Amino acid sequence: xxxxxxxxxxxxxxxxxxxxxxxxxxxxxxxxxxxxxxxxxxxxxxxxxxxxxxxxxxxxxxxxxxxxxxxxxxxxxxxxxxxxxxxxxxxxxxxxxxxxxxxxxxxxxxxxxxxxxxxxxxxxxxxxxxxxxxxxxxxxxxxxxxxxxx
DNA sequence: GCCAACGTTGGC
DNA sequence: GCCAACGTTGGC
Numbered sequence: 001x002x003x004x005x006x007x008x009x010x011x012x013x014x015x016x017x018x019x020x021x022x023x024x025x026x027x028x029x030x031x032x033x034x035x036x037x038x039x040x041x042x043x044x045x046x047x048x049x050x051x052x053x054x055x056x057x058x059x060x061x062x063x064x065x066x067x068x069x070x071x072x073x074x075x076x077x078x079x080x081x082x083x084x085x086x087x088x089x090x091x092x093x094x095x096x097x098x099x100x101x102x103x104x105x106x107x108x109x110x111x112x113x114x115x116x117x118x119x120x121x122x123x124x125x126x127x128x129x130x131x132x133x134x135x136x137x138x139x140x141x142x143x144x145x146x147x148x149x150x
Numbered sequence: 151g152c153c154a155a156c157g158t159t160g161g162c
Numbered sequence: 163g164c165c166a167a168c169g170t171t172g173g174c
Contacts (some may be wrong), residue, residue: 085156111173131155
């Protein structure tokens, strides 16, 4: 059982979209490190901080959980998708995704607020130059944020 | 829109 | 295998 922070652009899938749909496939990851986390490390039941990125108010918007093991991201096979990958085949898919299930919407814990807590200073998402869309969260960080957003 | 930081590509 | 060029991310 581990904890994660997963970035989503709310224009694409917001916490409200997740709440409405209950479960979404985490399509569109095109970074090997993030893919490997989904493929090799994430397990059903893992806790997820649902993070809004590339938007007016970046920050944690709610809680979710990993709801499936990994399987091929269908957008890699779709020539009409912006995530299409000509080098991916059905036999040898390149990109994987997991399903993510809604747990709870919270107030927005903004990036700027997160930076104010020494308890969160080591979070990977706060490190300079960090762009990875899926990052592990320590149990202590998870507990701290859960208490903050209780 | 800017741009720092980082990842990927491809020529050699 | 190196590394310059290029593309992407994502906060501001």
